[in-house]
Amino acid sequence: MNNTSLNENIFFSPQKQTLFLQVSNALSQLISEEKWTPGEMLPSETELAKEFSVSQGTMRRALNLLVEKGILIRRQGRGTFVSDFKRNEKLFQRRYVKFVPDDPLTDEALPTTSKLLFFVKVSPPLEIQNKLCLEPQDMVIHAGRALLASSGLVTFDEIWASETVFSKLTEENLMKHEEKLLYSFYQSELGVSIGRIEETIKAALLPSNLCFMFKLPDPTPVIEINRLAYSVNDKPIEYRHQLCVTRKYHYTVSGQFEDNAEF
Numbered sequence: 515m516n517n518t519s520l521n522e523n524i525f526f527s528p529q530k531q532t533l534f535l536q537v538s539n540a541l542s543q544l545i546s547e548e549k550w551t552p553g554e555m556l557p558s559e560t561e562l563a564k565e566f567s568v569s570q571g572t573m574r575r576a577l578n579l580l581v582e583k584g585i586l587i588r589r590q591g592r593g594t595f596v597s598d599f600k601r602n603e604k605l606f607q608r609r610y611v612k613f614v615p616d617d618p619l620t621d622e623a624l625p626t627t628s629k630l631l632f633f634v635k636v637s638p639p640l641e642i643q644n645k646l647c648l649e650p651q652d653m654v655i656h657a658g659r660a661l662l663a664s665s666g667l668v669t670f671d672e673i674w675a676s677e678t679v680f681s682k683l684t685e686e687n688l689m690k691h692e693e694k695l696l697y698s699f700y701q702s703e704l705g706v707s708i709g710r711i712e713e714t715i716k717a718a719l720l721p722s723n724l725c726f727m728f729k730l731p732d733p734t735p736v737i738e739i740n741r742l743a744y745s746v747n748d749k750p751i752e753y754r755h756q757l758c759v760t761r762k763y764h765y766t767v768s769g770q771f772e773d774n775a776e777f
Contacts, residue, residue: 537566537576539748542585542709545596546747552701553598556586584609585709585746597707599698607695610711612765613669613737613758621762624694625661625668633657633685635677642674645742645753653677657688660728665762667728670720672755679706679751697743700752709746715739715765720757730759737765 541562550556556577557565563573577594580586587602588594599606607624615621638646638654646654654674661669675683682704693699700706718738725732739756758765 534572534575537568537572538579541576541580542747546745550596552596553601555593555595583710600693600702603695603698613763614766615763621665622663625663627662629660630689631658631660642753646676646750655680655683667759668763670724670757674753676751680704707746708743710744712742713739
């Protein structure tokens with residue numbers, strides 16, 4: 515943990531923003547700057563309220579908001595911790611993995627094999643530039659993966675990531691990472707924590723070249739998922755385009771995040 519003062523230049527939000535949101539944003543910024551690292555316990559609610567010169571009720575609301583977002587995890591009788599994706603991978607799988615098998619007893623809950631199809635550094639197309647709030651001169655990492663299970667192709671996964679933020683991402687570590695959840699790999703190996711996502715989904719068809727490559731009928735219906743991932747301090751940093759084969763899998767929606775972490 516670094517020695518940055520908690521109450522030094524923390525409130526930059528417009529005056530119309532409520533105080534607990536300002537405090538929540540300030541805490542997010544400090545976490546992004548690694549004031550507290552993944553798995554580390556925060557000071558008590560009372561100590562934080564004193565450091566931020568706010569009431570304990572305001573601090574509680576700010577912390578609750580970060581717990582709801584999954585940035586923090588609260589353990590009864592133990593304290594509040596910065597989310598550690600790798601330690602709590604199953605927990606975050608339930609939060610972020612929505613494409614699941616129709617029959618969990620016969621098909622894998624997660625793809626068992628990842629095949630890297632391409633990995634390049636390029637200038638972002640205008641759409642990606644806008645989504646990631648990049649300048650025309652900025653570079654992005656553009657990668658494509660096939661995620662497979664015993665039944666064959668489950669998902670074609672196309673990634674666009676800011677080269678500045680994902681400077682440690684390489685073709686080799688993307689191919690060989692051991693974490694089941696990509697966001698766990700981002701956090702533990704690249705030092706990049708995902709704070710929240712936005713998704714759109716719709717019906718689509720798998721491109722003919724992928725049908726041919728993975729010996730699927732042409733056309734093959736898929737679910738198209740477009741996901742924008744934000745950093746802990748709410749900056750868009752990664753965009754993912756996924757084509758999910760629905761022969762044995764489906765998309766599920768859950769409205770509650772389970773706070774059942776392990777330490």
